[in-house]
Amino acid sequence: MAKPRDAVNNLKEYTPGKNPEGQKVVKLASNENSLGASPKALVEIKKRLKNINVYPDQYSRELSSLLATKYNVSDKNLIIGNGSDEIMQMLAAAYLSAGDEVLISRNTFSTYEFVTRLFDANPVFVDLKNYTYDLPGFAKKSGDKTKLIFLCNPNSPTGTMFSGAELDSFMANIPDNYIVVIDEAYAEYVEREDYPDSLKYVREGKNVIVLRTFSKLYGLAGLRVGYGIAKEEIIKYLKMVKLPFGVNRLAVAGAVAALDDKSFIMKSLKNNKEGKEYLYGELGTGNWKLDFQKTEANFIWIDLKQSADQVFLKLMSEGVIIRPLTSFGMPNAIRVTIGLPEQNKKFIAALKKVL
Numbered sequence: 120m121a122k123p124r125d126a127v128n129n130l131k132e133y134t135p136g137k138n139p140e141g142q143k144v145v146k147l148a149s150n151e152n153s154l155g156a157s158p159k160a161l162v163e164i165k166k167r168l169k170n171i172n173v174y175p176d177q178y179s180r181e182l183s184s185l186l187a188t189k190y191n192v193s194d195k196n197l198i199i200g201n202g203s204d205e206i207m208q209m210l211a212a213a214y215l216s217a218g219d220e221v222l223i224s225r226n227t228f229s230t231y232e233f234v235t236r237l238f239d240a241n242p243v244f245v246d247l248k249n250y251t252y253d254l255p256g257f258a259k260k261s262g263d264k265t266k267l268i269f270l271c272n273p274n275s276p277t278g279t280m281f282s283g284a285e286l287d288s289f290m291a292n293i294p295d296n297y298i299v300v301i302d303e304a305y306a307e308y309v310e311r312e313d314y315p316d317s318l319k320y321v322r323e324g325k326n327v328i329v330l331r332t333f334s335k336l337y338g339l340a341g342l343r344v345g346y347g348i349a350k351e352e353i354i355k356y357l358k359m360v361k362l363p364f365g366v367n368r369l370a371v372a373g374a375v376a377a378l379d380d381k382s383f384i385m386k387s388l389k390n391n392k393e394g395k396e397y398l399y400g401e402l403g404t405g406n407w408k409l410d411f412q413k414t415e416a417n418f419i420w421i422d423l424k425q426s427a428d429q430v431f432l433k434l435m436s437e438g439v440i441i442r443p444l445t446s447f448g449m450p451n452a453i454r455v456t457i458g459l460p461e462q463n464k465k466f467i468a469a470l471k472k473v474l
């Protein structure tokens with residue numbers, strides 16, 4: 120029998136949020152946009168369906184030039200991926216060799232560890248501090264073998280963020296032979312004013328790549344489009360390792376249209392803000408033993424103080440799917456996407472019933 124590489128034997132398959140099987144089930148498990156997809160994207164995708172016999176542009180230039188204008192960088196600073204996940208894999212493919220070290224937080228997005236192990240490198244874990252990324256802890260664990268550092272801001276699953284000042288002092292003490300990956304999948308939802316301007320480091324020529332996605336605010340998780348912004352040299356190497364046509368025509372069309380869908384963006388942000396206030400109110404005043412974290416994203420982290428897997432099953436029988444955080448190393452906690460008002464109400468009613 121053909122044997123895979125050792126690294127492959129040690130990989131864990133991704134644990135996705137469960138998809139609903141019935142129409143009445145509410146899915147609050149994967150931080151998708153509860154309002155659906157950007158309507159402008161849907162119109163544009165339909166228009167361009169007839170062109171799918173033709174290969175897409177290999178660099179998705181229609182989208183990258185729009186993003187370059189939006190962020191005031193050159194399109195040589197942009198890479199588009201089949202989700203930001205794919206860009207994480209490109210980073211690992213371009214920069215990691217066997218034995219290199221990658222700094223990764225505990226209780227965070229699992230793809231960082233996956234791509235590290237896939238390329239025979241070693242994850243070095245840093246604990247969260249008060250449910251938040253501990254940047255001084257990262258600095259302490261960095262060393263000669265460090266190649267990549269993954270920072271998730273806001274963090275999934277806790278919804279917490281580190282500030283611009285915290286990132287500034289971290290960056291000031293980091294040698295310039297590491298690449299710092301700042302995953303900002305939920306940046307658009309952040310309300311705190313001290314959120315970092317991480318593109319500043321890209322403009323200064325630092326080894327930083329900022330990752331963003333169309334999967335969350337823009338409602339296009341099923342299309343798979345994400346992007347990275349970094350200095351030209353980093354983007355050049357990522358383009359060398361990427362598959363030629365990873366991002367398809369319809370995904371680019373959808374992303375281009377969604378970027379300009381101001382009314383959908385406003386509605387989504389308003390829904391999120393109101394939903395989170397509602398959840399804070401309910402979770403904070405209920406007659407129950409739980410903790411939660413204030414969130415800067417479109418989901419909320421809740422410590423149930425009991426087996427999340429059990430509660431997950433009970434909530435599912437009430438027609439609500441949430442994410443138990445066992446696979447994130449937090450077996451007593453859940454992550455719940457902020458949904459439409461009626462979905463949030465249904466979640467709270469179900470939670471009251473099962474606790």
Ligand SMILES: Cc1ncc(COP(=O)(O)O)c(C=O)c1O
Nearest residue numbers: 202203204228275304332334345
């Ligand atoms: C922190 C974080 N980064 C990246 C992603 C993946 O984004 P994409 O759909 O663009 O691959 C997710 C998706 O859940 C996420 O939570």
